[in-house]
Amino acid sequence: MTAHTSSSSSFPRIWLITGASRGIGARIAEAALAQGDAVVATSRSADSVTERLGASDALLPLALDVTDEAQARHVVGAALERFGRIDVLVNNAGYGLLGAVEEATADEVRRLYETNVFGLLNVTRAVLPAMRARRAGHVINISSLGGVRSSAGFGVYCSTKFAVEGLTEALHAELAPLGVHATVVEPGYFRTEFLDTASLSVSPLVLEDYAESAGAVREAARRINLNQPGDPVRLAQAVVQLVASPTPPLRLPLGTDTLQTIADKHAFVEKETAAWRDLAASTDFPVQAAA
Numbered sequence: 001m002t003a004h005t006s007s008s009s010s011f012p013r014i015w016l017i018t019g020a021s022r023g024i025g026a027r028i029a030e031a032a033l034a035q036g037d038a039v040v041a042t043s044r045s046a047d048s049v050t051e052r053l054g055a056s057d058a059l060l061p062l063a064l065d066v067t068d069e070a071q072a073r074h075v076v077g078a079a080l081e082r083f084g085r086i087d088v089l090v091n092n093a094g095y096g097l098l099g100a101v102e103e104a105t106a107d108e109v110r111r112l113y114e115t116n117v118f119g120l121l122n123v124t125r126a127v128l129p130a131m132r133a134r135r136a137g138h139v140i141n142i143s144s145l146g147g148v149r150s151s152a153g154f155g156v157y158c159s160t161k162f163a164v165e166g167l168t169e170a171l172h173a174e175l176a177p178l179g180v181h182a183t184v185v186e187p188g189y190f191r192t193e194f195l196d197t198a199s200l201s202v203s204p205l206v207l208e209d210y211a212e213s214a215g216a217v218r219e220a221a222r223r224i225n226l227n228q229p230g231d232p233v234r235l236a237q238a239v240v241q242l243v244a245s246p247t248p249p250l251r252l253p254l255g256t257d258t259l260q261t262i263a264d265k266h267a268f269v270e271k272e273t274a275a276w277r278d279l280a281a282s283t284d285f286p287v288q289a290a291a
Helices: 003-008 023-034 046-053 069-083 106-134 155-178 214-224 232-244 256-275 277-281
Strands: 014-017 038-043 059-063 088-091 096-098 137-142 180-187 200-202 251-254
Touching: 014 023, 014 069, 023 038, 023 046, 023 088, 023 232, 038 046, 038 069, 046 059, 059 069, 069 106, 088 106, 096 106, 096 155, 096 214, 106 137, 106 155, 106 180, 137 155, 137 232, 155 180, 180 232, 232 251, 251 256, 256 277
Parallel strands: 014 038, 014 088, 038 059, 088 137, 096 200, 137 180, 180 251
Antiparallel strands: none
């Protein structure tokens, strides 16, 4: 028996969590460790993971910049060498960008996509071969209520989460026949460090024309920070319950604010579609021409 098989056999599940040194990622890692699972916890600094989560045989802290595809493959290799398998991937690493769409520079947009979208893809591509080989596993991508409905002031950030939603929906369809689950988790505002400077970049350009839209959101973010309604400990427990389900959903909204956002979005789309239905339907070829 190889060393890694012996090591992995004592743990019900092996998790790989990106962005695990703080915020939602750290809370999920703590919940997984508390129930006896093993966690490969990554951050740009492995030391920051150990500082937050401590040291144990069940924890493998590793440095990972998700924008580095080679480093992502190395981390997955180290995880498989240590534990023999990866049961759950939580793509949590990411950050926000606050500002009007026009205020964001090309460089700000590019860097945001490199982490929130391309970084997620780097890690997912690195993990999937082992999951496909075992015909088992669960990919969990952390989105946001901003992946359900975009808003002034967070347009570019929300667009990255829209991308995460679309990617996960496709992964769900592609992986289900192979025994691998894919779920996109949509948290609302949870009381983490997300609105702090470490997790939220703010466009330095401020255009007065957007004062009542994106500008108002900038001010609201300052007030909301560390006063969010969501409990990150309860969020982590919800993710643990999600993983334990034999039939996990494609989407898991978390928080009453996300639930309200979904209801409002559906109502808006239904009303607008009804108002423009005749024009929308008029663009097909006439039935006689189609025949």
